[in-house]
Amino acid sequence: MTAHFIKTYALILCAFIAGCQEHKTNAVKPSDPTAGMADSAVAKPIEDSIYLSEPTQSTLHGRLIQKLFYGPPGFGETPKEDAHYIFFVLVLNKPITYFPDPKSTFDMEYSSRIDHIDSIQIIAQRTNPKLFSHVGQPVTISGTLHFSVLPSEFTPVVLDFTEIK
Numbered sequence: 001m002t003a004h005f006i007k008t009y010a011l012i013l014c015a016f017i018a019g020c021q022e023h024k025t026n027a028v029k030p031s032d033p034t035a036g037m038a039d040s041a042v043a044k045p046i047e048d049s050i051y052l053s054e055p056t057q058s059t060l061h062g063r064l065i066q067k068l069f070y071g072p073p074g075f076g077e078t079p080k081e082d083a084h085y086i087f088f089v090l091v092l093n094k095p096i097t098y099f100p101d102p103k104s105t106f107d108m109e110y111s112s113r114i115d116h117i118d119s120i121q122i123i124a125q126r127t128n129p130k131l132f133s134h135v136g137q138p139v140t141i142s143g144t145l146h147f148s149v150l151p152s153e154f155t156p157v158v159l160d161f162t163e164i165k
Contacts, residue, residue, distance in 0.1 A: 049094060052101040054144035060120065060159065062092040064134045064141070069154040087154065088122040088131050088161075090141055098145060098157045114156050120145070121154055124161035131164065140165045 051058045070076035071083030098114045122141065124131055142163040148156055 050097045050099060051145055052099050053146050054101065054160070055103060056101050056144065057142060057162070058145050058159070059140060059142045060090060060092060060096070061140050062090045062119075062138070064122070064131065064137060064139045064164075065089050065091055066135055071151070085152065085154075088124065088135075089119050089155065090122055090139070090159065091119045092117070093138075098147075100147070114147075117155075117157055119155060121148070121158045122161050123153070123158050128161070131161070134164055 051060070065088070066086050067089045069085045069087060070079055071085055074082050076082060095116045095118045098117055100113070122131065122143075141159065141161065143159045143161045145157055145159050148154065148158050
């Protein structure tokens with residue numbers, strides 16, 4: 001490996017860890033959000049604004065936008081030098097609370113919830129014509145939610161897209 005690659009990888013890793021620490025400081029310990037719920041493959045919010053992580057399917061309502069995010073080297077601290085990424089984001093009609101699903105294999109290392117989520121990055125193929133045709137419009141979008149864990153995931157929780165109306 002080249003020294004440049006190692007240095008770039010180290011910068012991305014440090015930014016990722018710093019982002020995780022920021023998410024953890026805003027998180028609170030949950031009680032069991034699924035207490036009293038019947039097993040179901042389709043999410044029904046426990047309360048109006050509480051949603052579970054994968055494998056549960058969630059349906060959310062809001063306005064679809066495209067948003068610019070900054071990447072390495074400065075992740076927004078040096079915008080002229082940083083990589084620029086444009087992703088689809090759902091601006092929710094009302095904030096939600098996110099809980100890791102106890103049945104989840106992906107989020108099992110996390111034991112906290114995130115409150116007051118008002119926007120969610122949509123994970124989908126960048127060339128998905130269904131998403132492009134709905135930018136700027138109110139939409140109902142379905143998929144599975146999970147904590148952001150990759151450097152390319154910029155909101156605390158992301159949605160793996162399956163359907164949009």
